[in-house]
Amino acid sequence: MTALVRFLLLLLLALVATLPPPAQTFEFPARGIDDLIEQTCRLTPFYDLCISSLRSHPRSGAADVRGLALIMAGSVLATANSTLGRIQEMLGQPHDPEWERPLADCAELYIPVVKYTLPQAIDALGKGQLGFAVYGLSDAGKEAEACEKNFSGQGGSPVTEVNQLVRNSVEVALAIIKILQKSF
Ligand SMILES: *[C@@H]1O[C@H](CO)[C@@H](O)[C@H](O)[C@H]1NC(C)=O
Ligand SMILES: CC(=O)N[C@H]1CO[C@H](CO)[C@@H](O)[C@@H]1O
Numbered sequence: 155m156t157a158l159v160r161f162l163l164l165l166l167l168a169l170v171a172t173l174p175p176p177a178q179t180f181e182f183p184a185r186g187i188d189d190l191i192e193q194t195c196r197l198t199p200f201y202d203l204c205i206s207s208l209r210s211h212p213r214s215g216a217a218d219v220r221g222l223a224l225i226m227a228g229s230v231l232a233t234a235n236s237t238l239g240r241i242q243e244m245l246g247q248p249h250d251p252e253w254e255r256p257l258a259d260c261a262e263l264y265i266p267v268v269k270y271t272l273p274q275a276i277d278a279l280g281k282g283q284l285g286f287a288v289y290g291l292s293d294a295g296k297e298a299e300a301c302e303k304n305f306s307g308q309g310g311s312p313v314t315e316v317n318q319l320v321r322n323s324v325e326v327a328l329a330i331i332k333i334l335q336k337s338f
Pocket of ligand 1: 231
């Protein structure tokens with residue numbers, strides 16, 4: 155072999171060695187038509203609320219059922235917090251004087267829910283203490299109901315919708331926790 159041929163052969167070998175391996179036929183598993191979020195939400199009483207609450211969270215796509223329960227409990231906290239914000243805002247603005255007392259009572263009901271009850275329930279959920287999480291979430295639902303009831307006989311409540319949203323979110327979170335309780 156001449157030096158040139160040897161050189162060309164070596165070059166060829168070097169080229170082959172650096173080529174990428176032949177393409178393998180590999181497909182990512184298709185995202186199921188029924189993904190975990192949909193399967194989970196179908197077991198809750200408010201499917202649409204469940205779907206929108208979970209999907210709006212950036213990490214819900216990779217979450218397991220416990221992760222979804224945590225995301226939903228966080229959504230309850232966010233909703234309760236914005237409800238409290240709305241109530242405090244109303245208290246600071248001119249409003250129907252008949253609403254003064256029940257609005258102030260509602261703020262008193264929501265403050266501990268937002269500051270303690272729900273953060274503790276979320277913490278418990280993260281540690282797998284499901285009973286305690288259920289207790290805290292249920293309490294948040296009851297306080298929202300108590301807030302609403304405080305307006306009875308006052309010609310309606312200015313916070314009916316948000317109170318209902320808190321209660322429905324609680325129901326969704328509790329239904330997801332129930333799935334967890336059944337799987338243990
Ligand atoms: C509640 O909302 C306020 C703004 O209205 C925010 O500063 C605060 O961090 C929120 N708290 C929680 C627990 O989400
Ligand atoms: C009429 C009514 O239900 N009033 C209640 C409103 O909320 C406060 C504070 O929780 C209660 O003490 C009242 O009885």
